[in-house]
Amino acid sequence: MGYSQFYVVLLLLLSVSVEICLASSPVEDQKRDKITYLPGQPKDVDFAQYSGYVTVNEQAGRALFYWLIESPTSLGPRSRPLVLWLNGGPGCSSVAYGAAEEIGPFHINPDGKSLYLNPYAWNNLANILFLESPAGVGFSYSNETSDLYTFGDQKTAEDSYAFLVNWFERFPQYKHRDFYIAGESYAGHYVPQLAQIIYQKNKGMQNPAINFKGFMVGNAVTDDYHDLVGTFEYWWTHGLISDSTYKMLQFTCDFVSSQHPSVQCNQSLNIAVLEQGNIDPYSIYTRPCSDAASLKRSLNGRYPWMSRAYDPCTERYSELYFNLPEVQEALHANVTNISYSWKTCSDIVGNYWGDSPLSMLPIYQELINAGLKIWVYSGDTDSVVPITATRYSIDALNLPTITNWYPWYDNGKVGGWSQVYKGLTLVTVTGAGHEVPLHRPRQAFILFRSFLENKPMPT
Structure with missing residues (x-):
């Protein structure tokens, strides 16, 4: 070998060794993403947290922000499943809603600077992975x-x-752990669609990297026609609109043949909004948070009655807290210094939403036939995606009933009702609005435990 050839080979070997050195290991990646302390965090915390970015498209530079909150050390996180939580919108943050005001271990105080512990946090039962999706939502970019x-x-x-595949490479200890997906509202689309991709990809693998077991959705957008019929019926039967407006809505609004409301339908919806008055449609028996109600009532987006996720005062605390520079630094967030403030819901993503199938029911049928565990729950004071809409959608599946409608109990009081079908379990939570864990945290915790254990709701 000549000197020049030897020199080329040497350079190649050196470049390979440099690449090997630069390629970080999962242990190093996890160490980089580990959260040591969150500003305002209570002292008595016994669980590990990780957050950061996972690239899902190298060419476009798309990266999604995640926040993993493991089960407390005393409860054995290694023996517990992994649950991915998704919020909807579309365009709303799972950190803002799922983590900060529903199922996460920390809730934000009114000062927007300090945190307090949630006694009914779901990480007491499973390791919870929150994802801000798609890019443009929250810290994802x-x-x-x-x-x-x-x-x-x-x-x-x-x-x-793509996020999950890459995330499991970063956290290989979770690769073969029981894995579930949960979410609410427009995640009624996200969850079954992601579940379908995982199921179909797994079918072609001898040893799937994702040990997917099933999913659970709450107050979920499921089927346009049945959501429409059920929502208008809920408004009417709960005295929120007049007889004439109810008939007008039935006549002018037709999402069977069109994904977008007609001019006449929008006019009917505006009348319905005026008749309902200054209520919180996401929780019709609780007071709205001052001017927040006007934000929720705006009639934009494909679903004119569902423009944003639930908007209580806690949303304001989230926007204060997650915009603090010290919080972003602790979360390893906003590393690219995005030009806009962190918001609970994107001003752009949801308003420019593209494809959205009319129904998730064909996916439900496919995944029921595959034997996956599927639970659907509904808070019964939500007029946005109400229990009537959910029941009509499930009824359209024509599933055989295993256990007929029955009340379930918490401390001797009715917590809601349930019906078990072949391949699907329906649970209602009495007195809960659109975000069940926000309004009924203890009952939601019982629901989640029953889902994981695959046991009927307690009688």
Whole structure:
């Protein structure tokens, strides 16, 4: 070998060794993502937390932000399953809603600077992974601005799957752990669509990297036609609109043949909003948070009655807390210094949403036939995606009943009702609004425990 050839080979070997040195290991990646302390965090914390970014598209520079909260050390996190939580919108943050005001271990005080412990946090039962999806939501970002205007169901599901595949490489100890997906509202699309991709990808693998067991959704957008019929019926039967407006809505609003409301339908919806008055449609028996109600009532988006996720005062505390520079630094967030403030819901993503299938029922049927565990729950004071809409959608599946409608109990009081079908369990939670764990945290905790244990609701 000549000197020049030897020199080339030597350079190649050196470049390979440099690449090997630069390639970080899962242990190093986890160490980099580990949260040591959150500003305002209570002292008595006995669980590990990790957060950071996972790239889902190298070419576009799309990266999704995650926050993993493990079970307390005393409860044995290694023996517990992993649950991915998704919020909907579309365009709303799972950190803002799921983590900060529903199922996470920390809730934010009114000062927007300090945290307090949630006694009914779901990480007491499982390791919980929160994901801000798609890019443009929360801390998740894309280097191509056009991405924010072109998201829809399919692209979101594909990116979420890419996130999981790459995340499991970073956290290989979770690779073969029992894995579930849960979510609410427009995650009624996200969850089954992601579940379908995982199931179909797993079918072609001898040893799937994702040990997917099933999913659970709450107050979930499921089927446009049945959601429409059930929502208008709920408004009418709960005295929120007049007889004439109810008839007008039935006549002018038709989402069977069109994904977008007609001019006449929008006019009927505006009348319905005026008749309902200054209530919180996401929780009709609780007071709205001053001017927050006007934000929720705005009639934009594909679902004119579902423009945003639940908007209580806690949303304001989230926007204060997660915009603090010290909080972002502790979470390893906003590393690219995005040009806009962190918000609970994106001003762009949801308003420019693309593809959105009319129904999730075909996916339900496929995954029921696959033998996956599927639970659907509903808070019965939500007029946005109400229990009537959910019941109509489930009824359209024509599933055989295993256990007929029955009350379930918590400390001797009725916590709601349940019906077990072949392949699906329906649970209602009495007195709960759109975000069940926010309004009924203890009952939601019981529900989640029953789901994980695959046991009927307590009687």
